[in-house]
Amino acid sequence: MIRTEQIHKSFGEHQVLAAIDLTLKSGSVTALIGPSGSGKSTLLRCINLLEVPDSGALSVGDARLEFGPRRRLSHGEIASVRRHTGMVFQNFQLFPHLSVIENVMEGLLTVLKWEKERARERAATLLAKVGIAQKADAWPSTLSGGQQQRVAIARALAPSPQVLLCDEPTSALDPELSAEVVEVLRQLALEGTTMLMATHDLRLAASVAHDAVFLKDGAIVEAGPSRELFSRPSDARTARFVSTLTQALPGF
Numbered sequence: 001m002i003r004t005e006q007i008h009k010s011f012g013e014h015q016v017l018a019a020i021d022l023t024l025k026s027g028s029v030t031a032l033i034g035p036s037g038s039g040k041s042t043l044l045r046c047i048n049l050l051e052v053p054d055s056g057a058l059s060v061g062d063a064r065l066e067f068g069p070r071r072r073l074s075h076g077e078i079a080s081v082r083r084h085t086g087m088v089f090q091n092f093q094l095f096p097h098l099s100v101i102e103n104v105m106e107g108l109l110t111v112l113k114w115e116k117e118r119a120r121e122r123a124a125t126l127l128a129k130v131g132i133a134q135k136a137d138a139w140p141s142t143l144s145g146g147q148q149q150r151v152a153i154a155r156a157l158a159p160s161p162q163v164l165l166c167d168e169p170t171s172a173l174d175p176e177l178s179a180e181v182v183e184v185l186r187q188l189a190l191e192g193t194t195m196l197m198a199t200h201d202l203r204l205a206a207s208v209a210h211d212a213v214f215l216k217d218g219a220i221v222e223a224g225p226s227r228e229l230f231s232r233p234s235d236a237r238t239a240r241f242v243s244t245l246t247q248a249l250p251g252f
Helices: 040-047 075-082 100-110 116-129 145-157 175-190 202-208 226-231 236-246
Strands: 002-011 014-024 029-033 055-060 063-067 085-088 163-167 195-198 211-216 219-225
Touching: 002 040, 014 040, 014 219, 029 040, 029 202, 029 236, 040 055, 040 163, 040 195, 063 075, 085 145, 100 116, 100 145, 116 145, 145 163, 145 175, 175 195, 175 202, 195 202, 202 226, 211 226, 211 236, 219 226, 219 236, 226 236
Parallel strands: 029 195, 029 211, 085 163, 163 195
Antiparallel strands: 002 014, 002 055, 055 063, 211 219
8 A cells, every 4th residue: 555665755854764675465554653853744745745755765655756866757647646646634734714614625625626506515524523513614713722633534524534643633632632633533444444654652553553653854664453562672772762751651
């Protein structure tokens, strides 16, 4: 479903990603964990081509792109990757001037050129799926953070992407609202939705993700089944990081 091969990314002289090799299988859920600045969000943005890698290769679905210093991507190449991916952002990124259902419809109308009634039916179905159908005509500013994030998930799912990319989907929420979003993502995982999520939320990673990847200083330190990586990490750096998360979660 997704494969990155030797992905490098720098901003100026600061190297953010170094030789990232990662493979996600269809139906899998993988959590990217690591300290702030480790490259988790940048990796997601590179996969969705919100940032273009400096070198390496990316395969998403049937699209494969190679990168290099003189490589310039065409709009068609970018679209070939993005049609396979849906992105959920940390701070929701909803359009404030559009209603909830219009936010979900927007990409279907402007990018995929669906007819309005078809887009509205699809949006209504997805809002029901994430448990927020009753807010279809509300403005985003009237919703709680958890409700806004559920709208954002519905919007990301609207074009039926093959992979859902989630960038810290619960970090802007308090524990109660976070639980709403975790439950939605858990249900999507049970339905076989392929997901790659960057998160500091150990409960989200452990309850939803099949696998986990620990990044530090832009490199993959350790990867494996999530429960095993959290309970028996093989690398001391992973163990130190996981211990900082579990200290706040008695009984984990």
